[in-house]
Amino acid sequence: MRHGSIDLGLLQQGAHSASYAMLNRSMGDGARIIDFCIPCNPYFPTSQMFAQLAENLESILKYYPSDATTITKKLASVLGYHPQTMAMSNGSTELITWLDHLLIRESVAIPIPTFGRWTDQPLETGKRVDMFPLQEQESYALDIDAYLGFIRSRGSRVAVICNPNNPDGGYLSRREVLRFIDSLADLDLVVVDESFIDFVDAERNPSVAAEAAIRSNVVVLKSLGKNFGLHGIRFGYLVANPAIAGKLGRALPKWNLNSLAEAIVFMIADHETEYRDSLRLLARDRHEMTDELSQVPGLTVFPSQGNFLLVKLPTGWSGTALRDYLMARYGIFIRECGNKLGINSQFVRLVVRPSTDVGELVEGMLSYGRYLHGEPDISTAGLIVHPTTGSNGRRMATAVH
Structure with a gap:
């Protein structure tokens, strides 16, 4: 259990979740957040890699990084791509922005629910967004033929798929993705x-990035921050044919990547074994977490190939209320999905974490269920939650012994 106070207003951030740093500042010294919201890799980088970065932190922060071309060439050599087929950016959302400005002219089709920037960004610039609703009764699986028919019927000029999809983790086989992109060569x-x-x-080998490099109208987007558990560095990249990659690369600022990102790019070739081990551990945790969540009566867990699970809460539960309850009492941060198009607040996304953390999550959810049924709001560790009002008038929650 944690102690301290949290401004619950911080959790109400519109289309995106509150930052981890903001929540930590709110809770004060000594408090620990168990983060089931931000989809990080908990096993990578390793503690030895962080120690190596710490040893060089002064020079990393003090001096300019290399230009984006130099860093991109290094990453291309590590990943086995031709550098002319890649462009790197300060986070994958920067690439979404530039794709919208440079290559989306009229309309874009996108299945929903999905990552919010794929709908929000083109809407902000006045494009028509054709939203293809995924169905709960089909576990939010994407039917490629139905989606192709939708794209043709709407006359969409750009089509997007997220694979695996966020927030449900739905996955399309490599063969299906290739069939999809080749059906839309026009x-x-x-x-x-x-x-x-x-x-x-x-x-x-589920990726189709190598195939994108030899097709005239295909872009594959990647996020190193999500894979490596380094969201704070903000770096992503795309793979496409040289004409598309070059157009994006020329539009991006020459020094759009920071020195920490450069340091990581030059480290990863020496730590491929540790990275592959982290992925195996995370896949194990995903299966174990699915089983552990079955302890919560009435909970539905949807199939996922991501590092997160989409969960439908039992009847009568509110994702917003559960989020606030878990944060106030347990210091557990979850992603409530009520602000995602195509889904509602009875759904939450839970990042895959080790079993010890999942045990606390399950305990917290069971406690919330008891609370809804009128049982005393007292945990097994004797903490009681007192709602209060902060100096700014926002609702607060303080947990005390």
Whole structure:
């Protein structure tokens, strides 16, 4: 159990979750957040890698990084791509922004629910967004033929798929993705967002990035921050044919990557074994976490190939209320999905974490169920939650012994 206070207003951040740093500042010294919200890799980088970075932190922060071209060439050599087929950015969302500005002219099709920037960004610039609703009764699986028919019927000029999809972790086989992009060779652009592809264990080599490099209208998007558990560094990249990659690369600032990102790029070639081990551990945790969540009566866990699980809460539960309850009492941070298009607040996304953390999550959810049924709001560790009002008028919660 944790102690301290949290401004629950911080959790109400519109389309995106509150930052971990903001929550830590709110809770004060000595408090620890168990983060089931931000989809990090808990096993990578290793403690030895962080120690290596710490040893060089002064020079990393003090001096300019190399230009983006130099860093991109190094990453291309590590990953086995031709550097002219890649562009790196300060986070994958920067690439989504530039794709919208440079290559999406009229309309874009996207299944929902999905990562919010794929709908929000083109809407902000006045594009028509054709939203293809995924169905709960089909476990939010994407039917490629139905989606292709939807794209043709709407006349969409750009099509996007996220594989695995966020927030449900739904996965399309490599063969299906190739069939999809080859069926749309006449479109202005087809984007495959593979931000979470490294977590897939359903088949070997699931990425279609190499195939994108030899097609005229395909872009594959990647997020190193999500894979490596380094969201704070903000770096992602795309793979496409040289004409598309070059157009994006020329639009991006020459020094759009920071020195920490450069340091990591030059480290990863020496730590591939540790990275692959982290993915195996995370896949194990995903299966174990699915089983452990079955202890909560009435909970539905949807199939996932990501490092997160989409969960439908029992009847009568509120994702917003559960989020606030878990944060106030247990210091557990979850992603409530009520602000995602195509889904509602009876759904939450839970990042895959080791079993010890999952045990605390399950305890907290069971406690919330008892609370809804009128049982005393007292945990097994004797903590009581007192709602209060902060100096700014926002609702607060303080946990005390």
